[in-house]
Amino acid sequence: MSIINKPPESYKDCLLYRVLIDREKPNHEIIEKIEYFIEYVSPLLNLVVAGPFRNYTLHNPGHSKKLVHLGGQIVSESTLSKLTDLDIMLFIYSCYFHDLGMSITTKERNSLIQSQEYSDFQNENESFKNRVDKLRHLHSKAKDEFKSSLEVTLFQLQEFALSEILRRNHAKPETYSKLINYLKTKTGRKDLFAYNGVSFEEILIQICESHNLNSIVLGELISARDPRFERKLPIGGLYLNVQFVSAMLRITDILDFDRERTPIILFESLGIEENDLPGSKISLEEWNKHLSVHSIELSQNEIIINAESKHPSIEKAINEFAQIIEDEIKDTLASINYNDQEIKEKYNFKLPTNVRTKINSIEYVYHDLKLYLNQESIMTMLMGEQLYNNPGAALRELLQNSIDACNVRKKLSKEDYIPNISVKLKVSEDESKWLIIEDNGIGMDEYVISKYLFQVGSSYYRSNEFTKIIDSKYNPISRFGIGVISVFMISDFLKITTKNNDSIRGDYKNRNITISNKGSLAFITESEKGSQGTTMELRLKEEYSNKSYLSYFENYLRSVIIRPTVPIHVSIINHFVLKKKYISFKKNAIKNAEDLGIKYVVLDLDRFSDSIEGCAILPLYIEGDMLIFTRENRRIQFNEEKSINPHDVFEEYQGNRVTVNGFKIGLRRTSKIFGKRLRFAYDINVIGDEEVRYDVARDRIIGKGVTVVKNRVREAIVKALEETGIIDSLEESTLNFLRSSKLLQDDGTVIAEKEDLKKILNLIPQETWPIGLHQSIAKELGLRPGIVRNTISYFLDNDMVFDGRRK
Known part of the structure; x- marks a missing residue:
């Protein structure tokens, strides 16, 4: 066990700089440039202390010097001697340059x-x-x-x-680029960011930018052979390990216990936010007075942060930041260790991965009391009749995850990949029945398992890490829900086998996870062998293992999974494949209709929309060269009791359907999108982005999502009519009807005409509303009060106005 000593008075006495100076052949160009750079940049760093960050932590030359000092403490002795002069130079430069974007003059502040x-x-x-x-x-x-x-x-x-x-903004490449140009201009030294005539500007920017990014970037690849952070980059006759220097900056920066990284804790706990806890109204100036990390101990097994605290909020912040430090070290070392043997032997740290705190609480007793939820009660609430009242929802959750896993692997795969998903029944020797959901998708490594697999409301596919892996915008099938724990709706024992051969952390282990009952801890074993993908084995509860429920699960899958992007092979009682399908006409149905003077206008909506797929079929009367929807006051529509029986027209007709990302979901009154009079058949898939809102059980589209989807469908239909030229064939009254259709709420309640919407919106005050607001607006605009009331409700439901109702 050793204590990390305070940095010396001058950076020239730091171990890393001494290594540079004491070499057999000191590199005078590098030494001169380091000294000149630090001398010129130090006054600029003092502007950070004078600006908005003065109450957080020191970002002055003292902070930079400490990073140089820490750099010599965290690398192994053998690595110290093997670092190139360029490695040391770029690290020292980055220590003094990475926070320079936080500097601000009074003029710039204003x-x-x-x-x-x-x-x-x-x-x-x-x-x-x-x-x-x-x-x-x-x-x-x-x-x-x-x-x-x-x-x-x-x-x-x-x-x-x-x-x-x-x-x-401070760690953006454009910020660093401006600073470099400023420094070259002010110093007159165009060679300040070059060695032996070769510029390292872009590399310095990359190193400094990385300190503000997720640590996983250190292990990223640009292509199969090109890492994002080079391990052996030649510059002016010397090699530079960009990845290792970046890792040094990250770890030293966070080991300086950088309180800059906990602004939200300060904001919420120390008096800026309203807080009624005794003693919590502490100004930001008190932060440094009440926090004293007096020493950091380093051993082979752990890092110990020793501190004194005068307030429980401070102690909580220290404990939380210690966990951040531990996570940072683990993640960074994981990226560094995923190198070939030559690089690993030359470049390594002497850092343990465990971090703990020893805090002296002054004049208070610390208890980290949190709001804990009764797991059994919450699970019953989530998965009982109150919410997920359909036991088949558990299978839906798992299959949505499997589809996402296959889609992601397909995007990442550099070779031919055929996705495969199956659901099958297995009967064990003790006659218990197991449902097995298997996919050959991306699989999971230990990080994803621990961070996302069992987290209710968390989605790996919406995490910052995932967006860095997938360079194109990816819209996951799965959405925030109760996730994998939903299996305990129908099962009492879960086995998971998973392996990710594409892990960016180089974690290719096969893992077997077993969980007995919904309150138990997960038991995990690891092995090297296994196939990529994930297998979920659910031992069905006795009440769900009879033939009646097994048949129910089959029917549920058939009715809900209409258009999966990956075919799903099902073998429970019967054998069938779930694959993408849309409504189709029976043989001669179109000709039979034309013989009766009716034309089915079929609109392929995916040709005219980025968010709607499928088709809409409008039945219209043929009147010479024109098409109309009313003849002799008789409207035509698909209806089993009126006009056209859709079962006579379409194959395996199951009613009008809306799916979101291939899964059936409820959406009320879609057929009335053009008003009550015009009805059409439709089979539509919605690309489910964030604007498409579901209810908690994800059985139907609700709230603003209803309006969003209906508007998208309407826009796609109108665009299809226009661009296919069908609109030119519509009789004038039909055309006028389409153009003047009313905007409807979800319940079909008519609100104001389009030309009156903005007028009503402008008359709604941005403060507490007077009693009878809808009546006064109706009187001013000459509208019916009921219309105005419905319109205001529509605005409120869609977050379009300030809610000034008296509470």
């Missing part, structure tokens, strides 16, 4: 406050904006003494906003 970016920040952060608006309102009415106190708080909020904007 300009930023007046900028659109500052305004956008306020608008994006509703709670922050509401807090500012409330304080400004109080300030306008306050007396002198209280006015001064409010001004201080407002200033702190302003500083917080500025720090967030600067933090967001």
Whole structure:
């Protein structure tokens, strides 16, 4: 066990710099440039301390010097001697350069406050904006003494906003590029970011940018042979390990216990946010007074952070940040260790992966009390009759995950890959019945298993890590739900076998996970052999293992999974394949209709929309060269009791269907999208992005999602009519009807005509509404009060207006 000593007075006495100086043949070009760079940049770093970050932590030359000092402490002795002069140079440069984008002059500060970016920040952060608006309102009415106190708080909020904007921008490549150009111009040294005539500007930018990115980027590949962060990059006659230098910067930066990384904790706990806990109203200036990390111990097995704290919020922040440090070290070392033997032997750290805290709580007793939920009760609520009242939903959850896994592997695969998903029944020797869901998709490594597999409401496919793996926009089939724990609706024992041969962490192990009952811990074993993909084995509860329920599961899958992007082979009682299918006409159905003077206008909507697939079929009368929907006051429609029986027209007709990402889901009154009079047949798949909102059980589209989907369908139909030229064949009254169709709510309630919508919107106040608002607006515009009331409700349901109703 050893304590990491405080850095020396000068960076020239740091171990890394001494290694550079004491070499048999010191590289004078590199040494001269390091000294010149630090001398010129240090005053600029002091502007960070003078700006919005002064209450957080030091980003001054002292912080940079400490990183240089820590760099010599965390690498192994053998690595110290093997680092090239260029490795050391770029690391020292990055220590003094990575936070320089946070520096700001008084003039720049004032300009930023007046900028659109500052305004956008306020608008994006509703709670922050509401807090500012409330304080400004109080300030306008306050007396002198209280006015001064409010001004201080407002200033702190302003500083917080500025720090967030600067933090967001400081590590962007364009910020670093501007700084480099500024430094070359001001110093007159165009060679300051070059060695032996070869520029390393882009490499320095890449290293500094990486400290603000997820650690997984260190292991990313640009192509099969080209890593994103080079391990052996030649520059001016020397090699540079860009990955290792980037890792050094990340680890030293976080080991300086960088409180910059916990602004939300400060914002919520130390008085900026409203808080009624005794002693919690502490200004940001008190942060440094109440937090004292006095030493960090280093051993072979763990890192120990020793500190004193005068407030439980501070202690909580230290504990949470210690976990962040541990995660950072583990993830970074995982990327570093995934190298060939030559690189691993030359470049390595002497760091343990466990981090713990020893905190002296001054004048309080610390208890980390949290809100805990009764797991059994919550599971019963989620998966009982209150929510997931359909036991087949468990299979839907698993199969959606399997489809996503196969789609992702297909995107990543560099060779021919045929996705395969199956659901089958197995009877064990003790006669218990097992449902087995198997896919050959991407599979899971240990990180995904621990972070996402058993997390309710978490989705790996919507995580920052996943968006870095998939370069194109990917819309997952699965959506936030109760996920894999839904299997305990129908089973009492779960086995999972999974393996990811494409793991970016190089974690290719095959894992077997078993969970007995829904409250138990997972038991995991590992092996090297296994096939890529995931297999879920569910031992069915006795009440779900009879033939009646097995048949029910089959029928549920047939009725819900209409258009899977990957075929699903099912063998429970019967054998069948679930694959993409849409409505189709029976033989001679179109000709038979034309003999009766009826034309089926078939619109392939996926040709005219990026978010709607499938078809809509409009039945219209043939009137010479024109098409009409009414003849002799008789409307034509698909209806078993009126006009056309759809069972006589379509193969295996199961009614009008809407699916989202291939899975059937409820959507009310889609056929009335053009008003009550025009009905059509449809078989539609919706590409389910974030605007398509489901109910909690994900059985139907709700709220604003209804309007979004209906508008998309309507727009696709109109566009199809126009671009296919069918609209030119429509009789004038039919055409006028389509163009003047009313906007309907989900329940079919008519709201105002389009030309009146904006007028009503402009008359709705942005503060508490007066009693009888809808009546006064109706009177002013000459509309019926009921129409205005329905319109205001529509605006409220779709988050289009401020809710000023008296609560």
